[in-house]
Amino acid sequence: MGQKRLMKGNEALAEAAIRAGVQGFFGYPITPQSELLEYMSKELPDRGGTFVQAESEIASINMVYGAAGAGARVMTSTSSPGFSLMQEGISYLACTEIPCVIVNVMRGGPGLGTIQPSQGDYFQAVKGGGHGDYQLIVLAPNSVQEMANFAFLGFDLADTYRVPVLILADGALGQMMESIEFPDYVVKEHLTDKSEWATTGRINGREQHILTSLHLQPEEMEMTNKILQRKYREIEAKEVRYETLFTDDADLLIVAYGLSSRVSHKALELARKEGLKVGLLRPQTLYPFPSTVLNNLAEKVKKILVVEMSAGQMVEDVQLAVEGKIPVEFYGRMGGMIPQPDDILDKLRKMNESTLNV
Amino acid sequence: MYNMVDVYISERILTPDKSMDKVWERPDLLIDVPNHYCPGCSHSVVHRLLMEVVEELDIMERTIGIAPVGCSVLAYDYLNVDMQEAAHGRATACASGIKRVFPDKIVFTYQGDGDLAAIGTSETIHTVNRGENIVMVFINNGIYGMTGGQMAPTTLEGAKTSTCPEGRNLDLMGHPIKIADMIALLDGAYYVTRQAVHNSKTVRKTKKALLKAFQYQIDGKGGTSFVEIVSNCPSGWKMTPLEANDWLAKNMFEYYPLGNIKIPQKEE
């Protein structure tokens, strides 16, 4: 481990990506992720990489497609409206099985929205977003430290499974400053060796490599889908990541990710002081979603509260996971507003009273 | 490969004497399969020229091509080099990504008019403006061939397509876009030329232009090389191949004149 540094989330992620051996960064300015782009433009060219400011998010994601397809570790970052523009490219990346890292520092929407933090892109991130049947591995950091950690993890997961990995942060995580330490990281060569499939030119006259998502015969297209789905099942089995707090004796369980998990943590502490037995489950991977963990917890706790900075998106996955065993309630703020611990506490109190009444 | 016995029936087919030397044959890099293009289509001529150029410059081991969306979406089935298939209009963005991270690779894009001059105009302009050291091959046949002959940005005034059945009306549908002339204005453009492949003379010229364009890239000259090829679309234009080439020569060249639009300054 290196020394402690005080950094912005966006910058920490950028620095971590450079340490993870990113060879190319392609991006377009949009608040609240621009520091990531700026950090890359300043640092990456001096440290063996390439920085290009593209003319749009559409161009950025397709530059990622090209360079990653040629075997490089590359990434792009954006915020919500830009993420919408990237969806077509992401669908192509997923189908063509090109590994890369995409960062979405979410802001309030829909439309041009606000520049304040939000979690309104959950569906878009987790349920596909672009056309066709595909999934991204979605990592949801909740601290500046995790912004950095997930950059390393993201590249490794992308290369392991040949999938695009999405780091789903929000404006607050991107902008906040915290002290962090960068872990020691060594690029694993077996992950970065892509000579089996990358389009590098037919070195030594080897067979032609083609990266395409066009399969005109439906049988072939279905087979491509089956291969993808098999991979997704493997990811679901192996890569679920989450964190739990006080779930051993909890009656009420908060499920929250990213920034709302931090607010929920505060609410949990306040509730515990009042004697409410509250626990917290924080998914670190939104896809694959910790459904089994939640299903098991639903046997122990009495009620679940999902807290999000959206109109209620992850709550649907929680409901699916608990299979109706216990009530699932929701508290959310939208459009760039952040839930307050007191409001969550009020909600917890009410839930607790109704639990006692049962 | 095929049973050819049935050919030689009554027509007297002449064959070469054994003492003759082979002076021209299909390039090895053009994959030995029949192509899907319609009879007489310019696409397949340009495919062949590209592979001749890659062979002659001996750059196969570092060449990466980008196929577009359009009739040539399956270009990688014929061009035996590493290829990526890009989203519609985004070929030059993909090429930029590759070339920036791997400057030693030789990267070319192959795009039609819909891909390069309509949906991908932004990528086209900005790729050239950044002076990406790539070769862009632009097939301009004034129509969307693959989707069944709709109006393209380059469709000539009065030309009938399935989405302008009465002929292109400039007041309603805008003007045919001269994208090569547009990008020649950009400082990032190094070599911009407009060629054709409708007869042997123009094929020879186009080959030379392509050779130049790739050589500039190999030499690492500063800027994008852009080779527009005014092409036919017999099926889309609803003509025989001969009629199509005739129509092309009579109508297209007036609006899209052949020749160099921008050449490197010291060669002027």
Next chain:
Amino acid sequence: MAKIRGSVTINKQYCKGCELCVYECPQDSLKMSTKLNTKGYHFAFLAEDTCTGCINCALVCPDACITVYRGTKKNQLSTVKKTTNSSSKMALKAL
């Protein structure tokens, strides 16, 4: 007989009958067959002894199915007889 210097073989199965080569040939050596190939196209063939091996036909051929030969000395074209399809290895190879 005209001064003969060149010849071509045409892969009739790749030929799509576009006739561009026939039109392009300065010596009028090529013709379209009345027969069809397996795809249903009338294919081009070398019908006259006038070929000079100028390769114009091959340059315009969209299907790259023409191979061109040129003789250096006195060359005589041979005719493939319908019964002996192996008389010209070169022709077979090109087919």
